[in-house]
Amino acid sequence: MLTEVPREALVGVACVLGLVVGSFLNVVIHRLPRGESLVHPGSHCPACNAPVRWTDNVPLLAYFWLRGRCRACGARISLRYPAIEAITGLLFAAIAFRHGFVPMLPVWWAFGAALIAAAFIDLDHQIIPDEISLGGLALALLCVPALHAASGGSFASALRDSLGGALLGGGLFWLVGFAHARVSTALGRQFEHWPGEGERLPSPRSLDYWLWFPGVGFGDVKLLAMIGAVLGPWGVLQTLFAASLVGLALGLAWAAATRSLRAPFGFGPALAAGAVLVMLRSGVAL
Ligand SMILES: [Zn+2]
Incomplete structure (x- = not known):
């Protein structure tokens, strides 16, 4: 039965999923209003253009082991990136806790992700794509x-x-x-x-x-x-x-x-x- 998934496990999975989605939302928030592709090129440092290795792209944690700086040039990474990842992780976990393992769950998650992207793009550019x-x-x-x-x-x-x-x-x-x-x-x-x-x-x-x-x-x-x-x-x-x-x-x-x-x-x-x-x-x- 769908409903027999333990809530603790569901909330944990939701949090990890949210962190990963939050990492993608950082890309969306930066690139979508500029009309850039969401997939190409891969993540790169906005200061020196060095590509980010996948091990340095781990949501939230990478920010800490990089101590908030680009590995190539040492430029400071905005605190906003890990913050948006954390917000998305928390929201996904809260949604899973509130609604449980229901068919609507993916819609609630997608809805939450869309709202986070819309809010931050609106903050930056006063537009909602x-x-x-x-x-x-x-x-x-x-x-x-x-x-x-x-x-x-x-x-x-x-x-x-x-x-x-x-x-x-x-x-x-x-x-x-x-x-x-x-x-x-x-x-x-x-x-x-x-x-x-x-x-x-x-x-x-x-x-x-x-x-x-x-x-x-x-x-x-x-x-x-x-x-x-x-x-x-x-x-x-x-x-x-x-x-x-x-x-x-x-x-x-x-x-x-x-x-x-x-x-x-x-x-x-x-x-x-x-x-x-x-x-x-x-x-x-x-
Ligand atoms: Zn750099």
Whole structure:
């Protein structure tokens, strides 16, 4: 029986798997927004380009035996690499502990990995690649109902939940972004990416009018649609609530630390953190 896997063993395997996936997420976070291949070339030092031997590529541990420095040139390796590996290892273990050995487990792991990648890419570049948000949305719409059916549930009702969650999540954020852009336009407010002198604001006949939201970001709309496809409509609402609290806490911490209200991060990382909390807390109906 599937359910007879001892939980301690499952959590241990999940942690190791998470460390390895976290190592890959470091590559994704660095290369995906730059449009580089995820497989070629192999890992190399960003300072001296020396290839990293596979023994120095062991997640988390290599950082310690290399003492945080490149073996070839001695350049310091960012603490972020082992940190992302550790976060992914812990998250995979927590998911396995919370959900046990169920058919949905690979989806929860993939979902967690996608959220970590989305959060850190958004932190670095203020974008969320379509490969993660739309790719994840398509995968979730396929896999979630199928695995729900595999665990004895109804395929149709799970598909309805997935589609409903995606539409509600994407729709709610689209509405926020659209209203914000139109109100900002009416008030004459300017943004960094706002059309400059000589450029005109988009008119309702152009697609930009409907899909171009300075300040809010269409990436968040697509991310929340993906989150909705996994967590369902109720999960999306819980995610928004949790993300608001996380975003508020992050914003306040930033304001207190820097005495500035202009935090250099968007809502993407808070959304990802909110979705992780909801996934770990409820596991939802699925
Ligand atoms: Zn080097």
